[in-house]
Amino acid sequence: MSYTLRGRLESRLAVSLVPLVAACVVALALREWWPLQLAGLMLGVGLALDVVVYHRCLSYQPGWLALPLGFLELGAIMGLVLGLGVEAPLVPALAFFFALAVCWCSNTVSHNHLHNPLFRIRALNRAFSLWLTLATGVPQSLWRTRHFWHHAGEGRPFRFRATRAFWLELFLLGGFAAAVATVFVSRAVAHCASDSSSHGSCAWLFPTSE
Numbered sequence: 001m002s003y004t005l006r007g008r009l010e011s012r013l014a015v016s017l018v019p020l021v022a023a024c025v026v027a028l029a030l031r032e033w034w035p036l037q038l039a040g041l042m043l044g045v046g047l048a049l050d051v052v053v054y055h056r057c058l059s060y061q062p063g064w065l066a067l068p069l070g071f072l073e074l075g076a077i078m079g080l081v082l083g084l085g086v087e088a089p090l091v092p093a094l095a096f097f098f099a100l101a102v103c104w105c106s107n108t109v110s111h112n113h114l115h116n117p118l119f120r121i122r123a124l125n126r127a128f129s130l131w132l133t134l135a136t137g138v139p140q141s142l143w144r145t146r147h148f149w150h151h152a153g154e155g156r157p158f159r160f161r162a163t164r165a166f167w168l169e170l171f172l173l174g175g176f177a178a179a180v181a182t183v184f185v186s187r188a189v190a191h192c193a194s195d196s197s198s199h200g201s202c203a204w205l206f207p208t209s210e
Contacts, residue, residue, distance in 0.1 A: 007150070008050040011111075016043050018137030019099055021177070026092075029185055034088040038081070038096055045076050110136060114144050130169065134176055139169035 016039075023039035049072075058065070074097055081088060110132045112118075117125045129140040136143075141163060149158050 005051065005055045008055060009047065012043070012046050012050055014138050014143075015136050016046070019096065021137075022099070022180075023096070025181055025184060029189075034086055034093075035096070037084075037086045038077075038088050038093055041077050041080050041084075041086070042073075042097065045073055045080065049073065049076070110138075110140065110143065111147070114140075114147055126165075129165075130172060133169040134172060137173065139166055139173065141166045141169060 020039050020043070023035040026035040027033060049069075054069075077097065080086075081093070113125075113128065113132065118128060119125050133140050142160060145160050146158065149156075
């Protein structure tokens with residue numbers, strides 16, 4: 001797969017949207033900074049590698065290369081986490097990175113699916129596009145229109161007409177985000193309620209009288 005620098009940066013930013021929103025929700029629920037610090041490091045390392053290394057050294061990037069590049073980014077991020085003293089729990093940090101990796105890999109699959117649909121049956125291709133919408137956090141009908149406009153040379157201003165497919169994708173994304181946020185916040189509140197007497201990071205939710 002051949003990437004332009006602009007394509008790399010746009011793809012990186014697009015698939016980082018959902019993890020960044022998740023980091024904001026986690027940080028708000030726990031009232032700690034490490035989720036935002038970790039998300040910022042992940043995005044910064046990825047963008048820096050896109051500009052300095054990948055764009056200059058990888059004029060063509062085969063699909064299998066995503067795995068070793070993922071380990072490279074993970075190593076760089078963990079090095080910065082240790083060097084900068086970011087106090088992020090190991091398991092949540094790795095889970096967060098894995099979620100970002102899933103988004104990134106799904107974006108690669110999405111790119112291939114736009115040009116060469118994976119199935120011969122239209123309904124299966126549509127269902128797969130809905131799955132990719134959830135996996136990447138980007139409505140695939142919008143991404144398809146934007147991507148083909150890019151391949152057409154971007155000679156005309158970009159215009160997008162919202163279709164029923166787009167509204168369905170948007171509805172699924174909103175419902176999925178609401179469900180995830182509800183589950184996470186309810187578990188965070190339950191955890192804080194059981195630990196409110198410790199006056200730790202969750203004590204602000206359940207103030208106790210002295």
